[in-house]
Amino acid sequence: MSTWDTRRRPDPDRGHGSADLTTVFRNLCRSSPWKWQSLRFEYWDEPFADAPDPAAPLVRAWLRRPGALRLETAGGLVLHSTTGINDSKDGFYVSATRKSWLLPPHLVAPVYDDGGLVRRRPEAAYGEPGFGNGRFSAALDPVELAGNAPVPLEFPGSNAVEISDVRHIDHEGRAALEAVVRPTAAYHPADSAAPLCQAGINRVRIDLETAVCVASRSLETATSDYGHWLRIIAVDEYMLDDLFLAESMNLTDVRRHISWDISA
Numbered sequence: 001m002s003t004w005d006t007r008r009r010p011d012p013d014r015g016h017g018s019a020d021l022t023t024v025f026r027n028l029c030r031s032s033p034w035k036w037q038s039l040r041f042e043y044w045d046e047p048f049a050d051a052p053d054p055a056a057p058l059v060r061a062w063l064r065r066p067g068a069l070r071l072e073t074a075g076g077l078v079l080h081s082t083t084g085i086n087d088s089k090d091g092f093y094v095s096a097t098r099k100s101w102l103l104p105p106h107l108v109a110p111v112y113d114d115g116g117l118v119r120r121r122p123e124a125a126y127g128e129p130g131f132g133n134g135r136f137s138a139a140l141d142p143v144e145l146a147g148n149a150p151v152p153l154e155f156p157g158s159n160a161v162e163i164s165d166v167r168h169i170d171h172e173g174r175a176a177l178e179a180v181v182r183p184t185a186a187y188h189p190a191d192s193a194a195p196l197c198q199a200g201i202n203r204v205r206i207d208l209e210t211a212v213c214v215a216s217r218s219l220e221t222a223t224s225d226y227g228h229w230l231r232i233i234a235v236d237e238y239m240l241d242d243l244f245l246a247e248s249m250n251l252t253d254v255r256r257h258i259s260w261d262i263s264a
Contacts, residue, residue, distance in 0.1 A: 021166040021167075021177070022163045022164075022166055022179075023113075023150075024115065024117065024166075024177070025146075025163055025166050025177050025179050025206065026145070026146035026147075026150070026159075026163070027113050027115070027117035027118055027119055027146070028117050028177060028206050028208070028211050029142045029143055029145045029146035029206060029211065029213075030110075030117070030118040030119070030120075030121050030143050030146050030147075030148065030211075031117045031118040031211040032140065032141040032142065032143070032210065032211040032212060033065075033104075033105030033106060033121075033124070033126065033141060034105065034106060034110060034118060035209065035210045035211045036065075036209075036210050036235050036236055037064065037065050037106065037236055038062075038063065038064040038065070038235070038236055038237055038238075038239050039061075039062075039063045039140070039210065039212070039232065039234070039235060039236075040060075040061070040062050040063075040232075040233045040234040040235075040237055041060075041061050041063075041212075041230055041231060041232045041233055042058050042059070042060050042061070042230070042231040042233065043058060043059050043060075043061055043136065043139075043228065043229075043230050043231075044056055044057070044058050044228060044229040044230070045132060045133070045135070045136075045228055046225065046227065046228065046229070047215070047216065047217035047218070047224075047225070047226065047227025047228065047229060048215075048217075048229050049217075052229050052231070057073075057074070058074055059071045059072065059073065059074075059079060059131070060072045060073075060074065062239060062243055062244075063128075063129065063140070064239045064243075064244070065104070065106070065128075066104050066125070066127075067082065067129050068082045068129070068239070068241075068243075068244040069081075069082050069129040069131065069244065070082065070243055070244050071131055079131070080131050081244055081245065082129065082244040082245075099125070102123060102124055102125040103124055103125060104124065104125055105121075105122075105124040105125070105126060107124075108122045108123075108124050109122065110122055117211075119149070119150065120148065120149040120150070121143065121148040121149065126141065126143075128140040128141050133191065133193065133194035134189070134190055134191020134193065134194040134195075135191070135194040135195070135196060135216075135228055136228075137190065137191070138189065138190050138191065138194070138195070138196050138213070139196065139212060139213040139214075139216070139228060139230055140212055140213075141211075141212075142196055142204075142206060142211070142212070142213040144160060144187070144188065144189045144190055144195070144196060145160060145161050145181065145196060145197070145204065145213075146159075146160060146161075147159070147160050147186075157184065157186075158184075158186045159184060159186060160183070160184065160186050160187040160188070161181040161182060161183050161184060161187055161197060162181065162182045162184060163179050163180070163181050164179065164180045164181075165178075165179060165180045166178070166179040167179075169205060171205050171207065171214050171215060172214070172231045172232065174207055174208070174209065174214075174232060175207075175208040175209070176205045176206060176207050176208055176214060177205065177206050177208060178203065178204070178205045178206075178215075179203070179204060179206075180201060180202070180203055180219075181197055181201075181202050181203075181204055182197075182200065182201055182202070183195070183197045183198075183199060183202075196213060196216050197216065197218075198218040198220065198223045198226050199220070199223075200218065200219070200220035200223070201218075201219040201220060202216060202217065202218050202219060202227075203215075203216070203217050203219055204216045204217075207232060209235065210232065210235055212230065212232065213228075213230070214229070214230045214231070214232065215227070215228065215229050215230065216228050
C-alpha cells in the first residue's frame with residue numbers, strides 16, 4: 001500500500017471489530033511518519049478535560065519534516081526558529097557511522113495492516129524537533145505507546161502500555177481515538193523526564209488522520225496536572241524555507257522605493 005493511500009484513507013479501522021480497536025490504536029501510534037509532511041498547530045503543555053482554558057499559555061507551531069520548526073507565542077513573539085536547515089551535511093556523513101546513513105522515514109516502506117496503518121516500522125532516521133521538553137516531540141510521533149512492532153503472542157505482557165476503553169471521539173472538530181493506558185515495565189519513553197504517560201492510569205487521544213497524540217492526561221491524583229493538549233489547524237500546507245530561518249533570505253523588495261542621496 002502506498003503512502004498516498006495511507007494518508008487519505010478516511011476510516012483506518014474500517015472492517016475491524018470493536019475487539020480489534022486496541023490493535024488499531026497501537027498501529028495508529030506507529031503511523032505518524034507516513035501520515036503527513038507539514039503540520040500547523042497550537043500546543044498547551046498542560047492537560048484539560050474537554051477544552052483548553054482561554055487563559056492558559058500556548059505556543060503556535062509550524063513544523064515541516066524533517067527538522068524544521070517555528071514557534072510563536074499567542075501574541076506573535078517568535079520563541080524558536082530553526083536555523084541551518086539547508087547547511088551542508090558533509091561533516092555529518094564523514095563520521096561514517098551507520099546511523100548517519102539512515103533514510104528519513106517517508107523514504108522507506110513499513111509493513112501496513114489492512115486498514116492502511118503501520119504494523120511494523122523499518123529502521124530509519126526517526127526523530128521530531130522539540131522545544132521545552134521531550135513530550136512535545138513524543139506527541140508528534142507517539143510510537144513509544146506501541147513500540148516499533150507487535151510483541152510476540154507468547155509475551156503479551158511485554159507491550160509498552162496496557163490499553164483499555166478504546167473509543168472514537170471528537171477532538172477539536174477532528175476524529176480521534178481515545179484510550180485509557182497504563183505503562184508497563186516495558187515502557188521506554190523517548191525522554192524519561194517527560195514521557196507521554198506517567199506511572200498509573202492515563203487517558204490519551206490520537207488523531208486519526210495524522211496519528212499525532214493530541215491529548216494526554218494522568219488520571220492519578222498525585223499527577224493530575226501532568227499532560228498536554230494539541231489543536232491541529234492545518235495538515236500538509238506548503239511552507240517556505242523563510243518561515244524557519246532566523247533572517248529572511250529574500251532579495252530586495254522592488255516594490256519599495258529606494259532613495260538615492262546625490263551630493264550637490
